[in-house]
């Protein structure tokens with residue numbers, strides 16, 4: 001059997017604290033195969049975001065991380081910041097909960113997507129990157145993408161902003177897209193649409209998608225796989 005794309009083993013994350021350490025994630029195991037849509041569900045505070053950030057190497061410096069996060073034959077926990085930043089955005093892309101704080105207010109969304117295209121491939125001209133940005137906006141279902149590429153994030157609705165985040169995530173044909181509670185801030189109908197866009201992104205790029213969401217209950221974050 002082929003090796004999983006991502007294999008998380010005994011992942012634990014602790015934040016030291018004078019009034020008692022915070023054990024945010026305790027001994028989590030899961031595998032994600034190439035092209036799989038993978039769901040992580042858990043109540044608020046159960047460690048969904050912290051475990052996603054651990055995979056991306058984006059936890060604050062004081063976080064104590066143990067276990068193994070194998071991706072592409074390497075343990076990501078052994079890599080330094082430079083090696084990790086090469087993987088981020090190119091092989092692994094992330095869609096954050098709050099697109100407004102992930103997007104820059106001072107550049108148009110088209111320029112931001114174009115920059116995401118060029119950051120990992122400087123051989124792409126600015127013009128080609130801008131054209132690709134418009135194409136990506138079309139893929140994620142932004143109407144009139146040529147015009148909307150010149151808009152700023154605050155001119156979009158929450159659902160549209162999350163579509164822009166997904167466009168940025170797929171800009172470099174990643175192998176894994178991590179969506180950390182991508183629908184939390186959205187109303188129910190828009191939530192369903194964003195999950196459809198993520199599914200479409202998976203189909204188009206062949207990337208695996210790891211998406212987390214909140215449930216109300218007393219269970220810790222639980223990984224679930226679906227084909």
Ligand SMILES: Nc1ncnc2c1ncn2[C@@H]1O[C@H](COP(=O)(O)OP(=O)(O)OP(=O)(O)O)[C@@H](O)[C@H]1O
Pocket residue numbers: 015022023024042043044045046047048049050051060181214221
């Ligand atoms: N930088 C940090 N320093 C200290 N504790 C932290 C830090 N980040 C997260 N935590 C704690 O880790 C635990 C898990 O947080 P996490 O954000 O992963 O939960 P979550 O399941 O994503 O919740 P939500 O659904 O509300 O986003 C929480 O108790 C949180 O307070």
